[in-house]
Amino acid sequence: MSPEFAPQTTQLKDVLRSLRYTLKKGRDTVKETAPRRLPTPASGIALSALGEIEILARNVDHFVCDFAHSILSDPATNTQGLREIAASSRPDYKFSVAYYQTMKRVLSRLGAKRALVRQTAGRRAFLRLDHSQDIFELAAQLTLQLGDDGSITIDRLEDQSPVIRSRVIVVAVFAAMLSLLAESDDADREAIISASTDLAAALQVTIQDLYQKKDISALASLLKRCASHV
Numbered sequence: 001m002s003p004e005f006a007p008q009t010t011q012l013k014d015v016l017r018s019l020r021y022t023l024k025k026g027r028d029t030v031k032e033t034a035p036r037r038l039p040t041p042a043s044g045i046a047l048s049a050l051g052e053i054e055i056l057a058r059n060v061d062h063f064v065c066d067f068a069h070s071i072l073s074d075p076a077t078n079t080q081g082l083r084e085i086a087a088s089s090r091p092d093y094k095f096s097v098a099y100y101q102t103m104k105r106v107l108s109r110l111g112a113k114r115a116l117v118r119q120t121a122g123r124r125a126f127l128r129l130d131h132s133q134d135i136f137e138l139a140a141q142l143t144l145q146l147g148d149d150g151s152i153t154i155d156r157l158e159d160q161s162p163v164i165r166s167r168v169i170v171v172a173v174f175a176a177m178l179s180l181l182a183e184s185d186d187a188d189r190e191a192i193i194s195a196s197t198d199l200a201a202a203l204q205v206t207i208q209d210l211y212q213k214k215d216i217s218a219l220a221s222l223l224k225r226c227a228s229h230v
Helices: 003-033 042-070 082-086 091-109 119-128 135-148 165-181 189-202 204-213 216-227
Strands: 112-117 152-157
Touching (some): 082 091, 119 135, 152 165, 165 204
């Protein structure tokens, strides 16, 4: 994909993902709030409407997945770490892809049942920063920016999640940055994301405190210490 098309592609992906997310949320909300017992013919109408919503949501989901994977995907960026990304020819786009792909796995491990990750937010955050700086400082600044700008929407969090609701987004972003700092390949990418997420969950109080203080230096030091244990 040529660099000039990367921003438009990223925005298109986010539009399609947002549509899919909204339809799924609407479908589930109707299912949960619709009266369980209605007199005939109201019950038949309600069931028919629910069925149509279900089919529409499923069809859109399939279309988005197929379109994104067959036309908009960029598999070359799947396993790149933050150092590689920062040194590449189009780092903002490559970071946005890596951020999105990693965050999906992190959120799943943290028990986010239905979530929306905005790839454009990752690209926008990276563009604001000097990616030639110390890699841990860069990761710390990205953590602060992505924790602030609404890059993630979480509709539900499992009761068994290791992170409380008010901390989950910041902890998830920290975990994603940590996993991108670790050296990895295709074989151990999942293991690194899992280890990074578990470590971030264990340090959630410290991460939240540094995030609230906007302490970039201390956050960078924490990322550096943690990276050696992933």
